Amino acid sequence: MGEKLICNNKKAFHDYFIEERYEAGMVLQGTEVKSLRGGKANLNDSFAIVKNGEAYLHNLHISPYDFGNRQNHDPDRMRKLLLHKKEILKLFSKIREQGYTLIPLRIYFKEGKVKAELGLAKGKKNYDKRETLKQNDMKRDVQVALKERGRQNRDRD
Structure with missing residues (x-):
């Protein structure tokens, strides 16, 4: 079972030099996963931060699930990224350096799980x-x- 691409961030390669790549899992609600299966996500202007020893993804827009009820998810909420502690510490030290940022490059399904590919980027x-x-x-x-x-x-x- 391979990877199924959900969305891609083509603008990231135009605006940034990508120096390192990381694969991270995402903490999602059920309706978010259903919406992602329909390909309804937008990575434009999204970025990741490290706060209190945890990584979070900001400005990832996942459209509300069409057949959801009143318990549907907030489309622009902050989502937690699942990375190893050593990776988070390494990223935190790199992000503090001048000009580095953490950008999501793509979101995809891998073996039934939603993954985000993050790029450690420096602006062009x-x-x-x-x-x-x-x-x-x-x-x-x-x-x-x-x-x-x-x-x-x-x-x-």
């Missing part, structure tokens, strides 16, 4: 973002050229 400046876009454009141009060259060689044979 505007010129870094432009440089990354240039490099991606050049890579795409090279791929197109190689593909075209392969077609020409095939047609010649």
Whole structure:
């Protein structure tokens, strides 16, 4: 049984340099899991913090479950992340350093459990973002050229 992607944070790779990745479990309510099975989550502007020796995820929006009752969950509540104590201490010391933050990169199901992939990230400046876009454009141009060259060689044979 593999992984089933729920949502992805593409903006994180544009705005940050991702230096390390961590996998964390999440403490959720039943209606949140049902809503996630329907793919109703949004990672935009979400981030993680370490407070009192525990990690929490802020601004993760999980839409209310359509068939839920009055005990449905609050869509924007703070959710606890499940990490090992050593990982939390390491992340806490890194986050205190200048410019580091903890960003969720994606949320997915792994063996029936909801997991969040966190990235220890450092912010990009505007010129870094432009440089990354240039490099991606050049890579795409090279791929197109190689593909075209392969077609020409095939047609010649």
